[in-house]
Amino acid sequence: xxxxxxxxxxxxxxxxxxxxxxxxxxxxxxxxxxxxxxxxxxxxxxxxxxxxxxxxxxxxxxxxxxxxxxxxxxxxxxxxxxxxxxxxxxxxxxxxxxxxxxxxxxxxxxxxxxxxxxxxxxxxxxxxxxxxxxxxxxxxxxxxxxxxxxxxxxxxxxxxxxxxxxxxxxxxxxxxxxxxxxxxxxxxxxxxxxxxxxxxxxxxxxxxxxxxxxxxxxxxxxxxxxxxxxxxxxxxxxxxxxxxx
Amino acid sequence: xxxxxxxxxxxxxxxxxxxxxxxxxxxxxxxxxxxxxxxxxxxxxxxxxxxxxxxxxxxxxxxxxxxxxxxxxxxxxxxxxxxxxxxxxxxxxxxxxxxxxxxxxxxxxxxxxxxxxxxxxxxxxxxxxxxxxxxxxxxxxxxxxxxxxxxxxxxxxxxxxxxxxxxxxxxxxxxxxxxxxxxxxxxxxxxxxxxxxxxxxxxxxxxxxxxxxxxxxxxxxxxxxxxxxxxxxxxxxxxxxxxxxxxxxxxxxxxxxxxxxxxxxxxxxxxxxxxxxxxxxxxxxxxxxxxxxxxxxxxxxxxxxxxxxxxxxxxxxxxxxxxxxxxxxxxxxxxxxxxxxxxxxxxxxxxxxxxxxxxxxxxxxxxxxxxxxxxxxxxxxxxxxxxxxxxxxxxxxxxxxxxxxxxxxxxxxxxxxxxxxxxxxxxxxxxxxxxxxxxxxxxxxxxxxxxxxxxxxxxxxxxxxxxxxxxxxxxxxxxxxxxxxxxxxxxxx
Numbered sequence: 001x002x003x004x005x006x007x008x009x010x011x012x013x014x015x016x017x018x019x020x021x022x023x024x025x026x027x028x029x030x031x032x033x034x035x036x037x038x039x040x041x042x043x044x045x046x047x048x049x050x051x052x053x054x055x056x057x058x059x060x061x062x063x064x065x066x067x068x069x070x071x072x073x074x075x076x077x078x079x080x081x082x083x084x085x086x087x088x089x090x091x092x093x094x095x096x097x098x099x100x101x102x103x104x105x106x107x108x109x110x111x112x113x114x115x116x117x118x119x120x121x122x123x124x125x126x127x128x129x130x131x132x133x134x135x136x137x138x139x140x141x142x143x144x145x146x147x148x149x150x151x152x153x154x155x156x157x158x159x160x161x162x163x164x165x166x167x168x169x170x171x172x173x174x175x176x177x178x179x180x181x182x183x184x185x186x187x188x189x190x191x192x193x194x195x196x197x198x199x200x201x202x203x204x205x206x207x208x209x210x211x212x213x214x215x216x217x218x219x220x221x222x223x224x225x226x227x228x229x230x231x232x233x234x235x236x237x238x239x240x241x242x243x244x245x
Numbered sequence: 246x247x248x249x250x251x252x253x254x255x256x257x258x259x260x261x262x263x264x265x266x267x268x269x270x271x272x273x274x275x276x277x278x279x280x281x282x283x284x285x286x287x288x289x290x291x292x293x294x295x296x297x298x299x300x301x302x303x304x305x306x307x308x309x310x311x312x313x314x315x316x317x318x319x320x321x322x323x324x325x326x327x328x329x330x331x332x333x334x335x336x337x338x339x340x341x342x343x344x345x346x347x348x349x350x351x352x353x354x355x356x357x358x359x360x361x362x363x364x365x366x367x368x369x370x371x372x373x374x375x376x377x378x379x380x381x382x383x384x385x386x387x388x389x390x391x392x393x394x395x396x397x398x399x400x401x402x403x404x405x406x407x408x409x410x411x412x413x414x415x416x417x418x419x420x421x422x423x424x425x426x427x428x429x430x431x432x433x434x435x436x437x438x439x440x441x442x443x444x445x446x447x448x449x450x451x452x453x454x455x456x457x458x459x460x461x462x463x464x465x466x467x468x469x470x471x472x473x474x475x476x477x478x479x480x481x482x483x484x485x486x487x488x489x490x491x492x493x494x495x496x497x498x499x500x501x502x503x504x505x506x507x508x509x510x511x512x513x514x515x516x517x518x519x520x521x522x523x524x525x526x527x528x529x530x531x532x533x534x535x536x537x538x539x540x541x542x543x544x545x546x547x548x549x550x551x552x553x554x555x556x557x558x559x560x561x562x563x564x565x566x567x568x569x570x571x572x573x574x575x576x577x578x579x580x581x582x583x584x585x586x587x588x589x590x591x592x593x594x595x596x597x598x599x600x601x602x603x604x605x606x607x608x609x610x611x612x613x614x615x616x617x618x619x620x621x622x623x624x625x626x627x628x629x630x631x632x633x634x635x636x637x638x639x640x641x642x643x644x645x646x647x648x649x650x651x652x653x654x655x656x657x658x659x660x661x662x663x664x665x666x667x668x669x670x671x672x673x674x675x676x677x678x679x680x681x682x683x684x685x686x687x688x689x690x691x692x693x694x695x696x697x698x699x700x701x702x703x704x705x706x707x708x709x710x711x712x713x714x715x716x717x718x719x720x721x722x723x724x725x726x727x728x729x730x731x732x733x734x735x736x737x738x
Binding site: 077081095096100108109110114127131132136139158167169207215229232235238 | 400595599604
């Protein structure tokens, strides 16, 4: 069946891109629409326009699919932290965001690995993510000097991470009150939204292993790192330091 | 005088403004060490309030239990645990504490002893504050302001096999070792000198005590080194071997080699002394020799760990081979993520939605549909149920004894019937008064209230021909409540 280069099909392509489970590998229409996107400039333009109109950003087009993301945090399509877990305090919100970054850092530690499409990350154990979060926070604590001391009412992210127990002895469900709980929450949610695949399930959450999906690579490479870079730069300027990145 | 004070404390800082002559000594180190004991004191102080509600303060669960001893025992179990693995499991600690508690107070039942152990471990782990760090205020004289000290006495962390184990933190060791706040490697040297001196003077009992402490220090030192290496092996990408570890390992190696030399010398001295000794000092010397041999073995182990560390690290690194070349964006793990961790939680929280939106794919709108809503509500919630390790034992059900004997109940019922028949209409308050003037006992009158109350419910009533009406409240020496009026059935509509 031929796919006509019209608005309906352009919108259908965007619709498919927005579904986490859809893959061109097992969807002939999706494959044909992708080919059309690459071959027909006009069709590509229509797709781009639909994305722009719907507050979406087109991140990547390849044989693995079209990857789109919400254009900003204000987009109706953007996931909020509260959708993952209703958190009580700003500290918990910060810690949950850091747990997501820790998982990403374990999957793709360097920019080279993100850039290299042939690199496939080995399965990542939940315990490795927790250890990375813990050890970097500890290292920062050890290297802190008195001159780095923040005002009393300001708590640095690593200080809060260090103050949390690694695991709470009687925990039954993942909660943001321990490092293991935070990482588990991040992993579960990233899996639900198609950023990770469960590679090896285990009764003990810590032994479960996950493989990053292509989507995580694209999200990190095209969007998250840029955002994080900008936020970190702005924070350094606010503190009156010379941005050292 | 000022100089003398400064010399005496050794750490004092004279803080005096030109207009004020108040001198403040900098005691923050001592203050902080004192605060480390606060959790132990708090437990001891509050022990009267802990336990079964039925017990009064005099006989509360922890009465007669020395919680200090139990807390130190727990630290000891954890410390000894680090000699064979990375610490002691929660169950190991609890078992030991249960045994000690039962020795201290033999009339404790097993569940009570378990509860005691749980309370003590909970106090060390700050269970009441969600296992967070202890955070206590103290006055910092040098800064002239109140500051906070955050610490943990024990840490509960997974080992290589992901079995979570308890081990003492450096602060925990400080509490255990009686506030001798020296680095373990310095303490080891100090102990060696003392040991040497004591053996020379023939004070073998004191030497044995010192050797015991020296052993504790070597355990602590070994744990410090192993913790550092353990982190490096688990997350090799986060460690720069040359910058973060290699220097420390070189120092540790030199330290251990010197200690081993000293060990050898000490062992020979003790063996020499052993040849000449007899009686009690011989026994002490033999114990001392065993202690020294044990400590020496720790050092041998530690040396092996240190020597093999770099190879093991290389292996760990190869397992997750990561080529690191600078390009484009800064690397997430080595630059951006630490940078994010160093931001304040306030800033992070503000930007968290931005970050999450940038990480996740677009989400379809969530429009709750009546059907899906019902489905969600009906879905049973999955919660892993923790089964108890000990199922307990089955005991026969014991029917509680009746408060009043049947004979007494019958007697009171007959009396009540007579009163109602005679008066036609009478209230519970009047009945109580009348029984009091008849000289009935307190128990008898309480039984009267019981029987009267039973009359109120027609099913329980022993006097079928009597009906009840509720009135206002009444107060008497036996009971208070809603007053009830009794009368023969059919008397009032």
